[in-house]
Amino acid sequence: MENQLQIYNTLSRKKEVFIPLRSGKVGLYVCGPTVYGKAHLGHARPAVTYDLLFRYLKHIGYKVRYVRNITDVGHLANDADEGEDKIAKKARLDELEPMEVVQIYTNDYHKNMQQLNVLPPSIEPRATGHIIEQIQTVEQILAAGYAYESNGSVYFDVEKYANDYPYGELSGRKIEDLQTNTRVLDGQDEKRSPLDFAIWKKASPEHIMRWPSKWSDGFPGWHLECTAMSCKYLGDTFDIHGGGMDLTFPHHEAEIAQAKAAHGKDAVRYWMHNNMITLNGQKMGKSLGNAISLEEFFTGEHDLLEKAYNPMTIRFFMLMAHYRSTLDFSNEALQAAEKGMERLLKAVETLDKLEAKAESTVDVKSLSGKCYEAMNDDLNSPIAIAHLFDGVKMINSIADDKASISADDLEQLKSLYSTFVFDLFGLKKAEQQGGANTEAYEHAIDLLLQLRVDAKANKDWATADKIRDELAKLGFEVKDTKDGFSWELK
């Protein structure tokens, strides 16, 4: 019980102490991407958020099964009944086989996630790979009496469900309000109520993604996959379900209803929702046309970007804000994050070179405690980072002989930074090229700078400055240190 993690549960709207269903084990499900386009900055938010959660849960000793799905069918492009499947639509536009579209963007997503150093989940199920499970779930819901068949499609009976169970708990919605506010869409005559949603949809003749079922040749409803797959891999009741805030209604509300209708009990114990990324104060979203793809961030090829940003900068940028706050994108903010991260990573390097003394004038234990306290408080990474920056001062002061550290404390400090910076926050140092060529050129630069040291010893400032300035022109940053020099290629 050393680390008592508290998680904000959307269901109760407050922070709750996290106690898993089965001691020592955690079942975590997160809504993954719909693979019909390039991943954008918004996709990185939940990925990084729940990656942090995944890493932290493992760090504090849990065995975690992390399931994050790939949605490759079931989301309609437009209005519920008249629209067509997103994937199918994209396939027609590009004249590709639907699964080809899915594969392209799945590969893309994986690549981006790897660049962001997001760990792969334990299981990454695809909706199309679980049609049978989804059909079974439809059958269960029908058998329980919370769905009805209409013209080859099966609809969830929201009103009947709402009579027996609370509906709208998660999103704070009242069914009466929904009834008066629901927009009337075309072709809803198949439904008994506009609130009802399809759990199996009959495919129109031109619809290319279709599977046989007893009701019709069709495809599963938009919300069903998560219910079917989370329960398949994590059980009828599991610990944590995460996703973007925009999924709270109707997606997660529908999930709750489906699972309860099918199994008679609540599936999820803790609901977590990450907030949105905004651009000029407005949500960044594909449908809003203001999304910047991750690839564009990494290459800098977008009108709004002043430069290319390292994936680690994006990651750090996100960690510097709490996951439940909106995070506003700007070049200025991103560059501030970039510099801050560099300073942090540099301090970690400095830390490796520190020498222990007999006595400590710094309080490592307290620093460590504060970092864990922040993480336990609903994954407050910005607070933890703030404390790590306090530690940066500590490290630099020790390096400057303005403070000292004992061997024990030094070990602890190293372990703290290695744990937080690399294991939990998942940051990586800038890639070193390595190899024989690199080594040779590094020695050449060292040689030049050694000549500069000699020049300095002879007070030959002209030569010394020339070496430094010329190297600077080539992109090298040279710094003098107490006993020599250091350099890096910017």
Add this chain to the structure above:
RNA sequence: GGUCUCUUGGCCGAGCGGCUAGGCAGCGGUCUGCAAAACCGCGUACGGCGGUUCGAAUCCGCCAGAGACCUCCA
């Protein structure tokens, strides 16, 4: 229209009734042949108006502005 959330110093962002995070940028200093880096110090912000309280950025009310969801969305 309904439901909900937010408004913090030049920028980004913590904060959840007293002890006034942190990063970036800026200013002054130390160090340095000069730089760079680092270190030290500085700037006292909480949309407006009221109220509760000994005390409010933090609680309540009103007003203003922004946003989210209600339709696919991370």
